[in-house]
Amino acid sequence: MRARQMNPVVLAFVGDAVYTLIVRERLALSSGEKTGQLNKKAAELVSAHGQSDLLEKILPLLTEEEQEIYHRGRNAKKPTKSKNASVGEYVRSTGFEAVIGYLYLTGQTERIEALFFTEHS
Numbered sequence: 001m002r003a004r005q006m007n008p009v010v011l012a013f014v015g016d017a018v019y020t021l022i023v024r025e026r027l028a029l030s031s032g033e034k035t036g037q038l039n040k041k042a043a044e045l046v047s048a049h050g051q052s053d054l055l056e057k058i059l060p061l062l063t064e065e066e067q068e069i070y071h072r073g074r075n076a077k078k079p080t081k082s083k084n085a086s087v088g089e090y091v092r093s094t095g096f097e098a099v100i101g102y103l104y105l106t107g108q109t110e111r112i113e114a115l116f117f118t119e120h121s
Contacts, residue, residue, distance in 0.1 A: 003105035008073040008098045015101030020046050022117065048085035048093035055096045058115050066099050073098025 003011065023045045027038050044050050062070060074095030085093070103112050 003102050006102075006105075008069065008076040009094070011069065011099075011101035011105070012073050012076075012094045012097035013101065014104060015097035015099065016046075018104045018112070019051070019097060019100050019116070022112070026117065048089045051093040051096045052085075052089040054116065055092055061115060062099070066103075069102045070095040070099050 020042070024038070024042050027033075027041055031038060031041075033041075045054075059067075059070075072095075074091045076094065076098075100112055100116070103109070103115075
């Protein structure tokens, strides 16, 4: 499984895009608001702070494998720093995105839905 061997920051790169798309899709389909308001809501949800908050709710639900991917992402050396989040929020959000990227690349989209888009969000 190639995704298992990938750099966790690369997994987070993919996970960021996947999470952003899913959040935007859900907002667009569930709201009649204009794009400015949708963009504001999306930005709150996909921010490091928003991801860190959601992660706290789902962390106990992660499998052993998902926890390992999360820890690899959280502990990975990042090429950039966040301007709008604490260091803790930023490293947790990288782990969060790594899990999403891993699940997406391994075809586990139903697991993404189950973890991140059920009653927890």
